[in-house]
């Protein structure tokens with residue numbers, strides 16, 4: 001069975017977690033795909049080998065000072081270091097999502113950091129929490145699921 005990892009930081013209000021759940025719902029709607037959710041605020045470190053073995057990845061962050069949350073930056077740093085020892089996420093199907101409080105500038109560095117992954121849809125960005133059932137967030141997950149299933 002194909003596997004997608006939904007890796008996100010959520011801490012302040014749970015806004016990013018709500019988007020993550022909708023994205024996961026979309027991935028599952030696309031077909032028979034195992035979804036693993038990881039809130040980076042609740043784990044020591046994301047296992048990059050597991051990430052590299054997954055068929056697709058959704059990455060989510062709140063905007064913190066016009067940048068991604070520190071734990072998501074750590075994921076990108078770890079991806080960079082893992083690549084040096086042959087653990088690569090290069091070209092892996094990926095989607096990005098972000099929540100913010102009114103600025104939202106973090107999406108630019110977020111996109112730059114994800115440049116070695118293969119973005120299969122435009123990032124989903126929303127101010128504060130997503131609307132109930134937010135179709136755009138679900139569609140993002142569905143796009144990832146379809147890309148993974150080929």
Ligand SMILES: Cc1cc2nc3c(=O)[nH]c(=O)nc-3n(C[C@H](O)[C@H](O)[C@H](O)COP(=O)(O)O)c2cc1C
Pocket residue numbers: 009010011012013014015016017062063064065066067099100101102103104105127128129
């Ligand atoms: C430390 C910190 C810094 C933040 N900096 C920004 C910012 O620069 N721009 C912005 O639009 N929102 C900023 N916010 C607001 C959060 O991005 C927003 O509330 C987000 O939806 C929180 O996601 P969460 O509830 O999943 O943790 C900041 C919040 C915190 C806690």
